[in-house]
Amino acid sequence: MKKIIILLLCCGLIIGMVGCGDNTAPPPTESPPTIASETAIIETPTETTPPVTSVEPTEKEKEPTPTENKAQATEPTVTATEPTTTAKPTEETNSTATAKPTESSATENTEESGCITIVETDDPPKEEIIIPPKPSADLVAQKVAEYINQFRTEQGDVTATVIPGLTEYCKYRCTQLKTNFAHDTADQRAAAEALQYGEYVDWSLYGIEGEENYYTANVREAIGKGNWGGTADEIAYSIANGFRNSKGHWSYVGSSKYTYMAVGVMYDGYYWYVCVCMDSENTDLK
Numbered sequence: 001m002k003k004i005i006i007l008l009l010c011c012g013l014i015i016g017m018v019g020c021g022d023n024t025a026p027p028p029t030e031s032p033p034t035i036a037s038e039t040a041i042i043e044t045p046t047e048t049t050p051p052v053t054s055v056e057p058t059e060k061e062k063e064p065t066p067t068e069n070k071a072q073a074t075e076p077t078v079t080a081t082e083p084t085t086t087a088k089p090t091e092e093t094n095s096t097a098t099a100k101p102t103e104s105s106a107t108e109n110t111e112e113s114g115c116i117t118i119v120e121t122d123d124p125p126k127e128e129i130i131i132p133p134k135p136s137a138d139l140v141a142q143k144v145a146e147y148i149n150q151f152r153t154e155q156g157d158v159t160a161t162v163i164p165g166l167t168e169y170c171k172y173r174c175t176q177l178k179t180n181f182a183h184d185t186a187d188q189r190a191a192a193e194a195l196q197y198g199e200y201v202d203w204s205l206y207g208i209e210g211e212e213n214y215y216t217a218n219v220r221e222a223i224g225k226g227n228w229g230g231t232a233d234e235i236a237y238s239i240a241n242g243f244r245n246s247k248g249h250w251s252y253v254g255s256s257k258y259t260y261m262a263v264g265v266m267y268d269g270y271y272w273y274v275c276v277c278m279d280s281e282n283t284d285l286k
Contacts, residue, residue: 134267135232141167141265143236144274148261151244152254160261165284169197169217170264170275177273178266181225188221189214199286218286219277220258222249228272239265239274252278 149159172191180187192198192215199218203211222243228235243249252258258278266273277283 135235137265137267139232140236140239140272141170141263141274143233144239144265144276145261145263147237147240148243148253148263148276151240152256155254157254157256158259160259160278161282162261162263163282163284164262165197166217166219166260166262166277166279167264169195169283170262170277171266172264173221173223173275173277174264174266174273177223177225177275178268178271181223181273183221183223189216192217198283217277217279217283219279219283220252222253222276222278224274224276225271227270235272239272243276 145160145162152159169191172195173187176184176187176191196215197217198215200213200215202213203209204213224239224242226238226242228238230238243253253261253276255278258280260279260282262277264275264277
């Protein structure tokens with residue numbers, strides 16, 4: 001501003017001197033054009049440039065100043081940061097994954113981090129207990145007869161022949177043993193009568209009237225009951241070995257006097273029932 005004022009004063013001074021002169025040429029040393037031209041050349045570019053560069057851009061930039069732009073740019077950043085810091089979706093996800101890890105949470109972690117996440121829990125893995133099915137009763141019965149003959153030969157006796165008709169009788173007796181585990185004569189006769197197996201007793205042939213005729217297998221019987229487990233071979237060995245270790249049963253089961261044999265086995269879901277019948281004659285032929 002000072003330079004502008006000086007320039008204006010110089011111009012006014014020159015004009016005054018020109019207007020008030022007597023048409024006489026001024027001395028060379030005080031020539032106004034020289035002073036004016038020097039002042040104009042020196043001062044004009046200097047004074048004109050600042051207003052252009054300082055005034056107009058400043059007024060345009062006052063509306064969006066750099067400070068205000070920074071404030072405006074900062075405000076969205078703060079606004080965007082607040083949900084990230086205050087909201088709890090991340091914490092809820094972490095707590096959910098910690099409390100109860102699931103496959104979905106593990107998948108989400110994998111997608112976010114780009115790596116495989118292994119979730120470990122304190123609970124040991126549950127082992128599935130597989131209970132093998134019970135072997136068939138017929139297979140167990142077959143192996144019981146095999147072990148009995150094996151034990152007979154080990155002690156020097158002959159093997160016994162297994163007969164099919166008597167085997168069916170032994171099976172029927174096993175169904176009776178479930179409700180009445182005993183050497184019951186009435187049950188034995190009922191089994192023979194149901195199968196019409198064995199010797200038929202007709203009292204009239206003996207001159208006896210009024211008595212009911214019946215069937216009888218007329219065999220030596222050994223019965224057993226137990227909660228044996230394992231394979232068919234293991235169960236059969238336990239049964240046969242039990243009879244061998246019973247002195248009363250083995251006196252006829254393991255005796256060479258009885259050369260015919262049959263074995264019946266039944267399983268009711270908890271107990272195994274077994275009936276072994278021995279005879280010195282082929283009962284199937286009676």
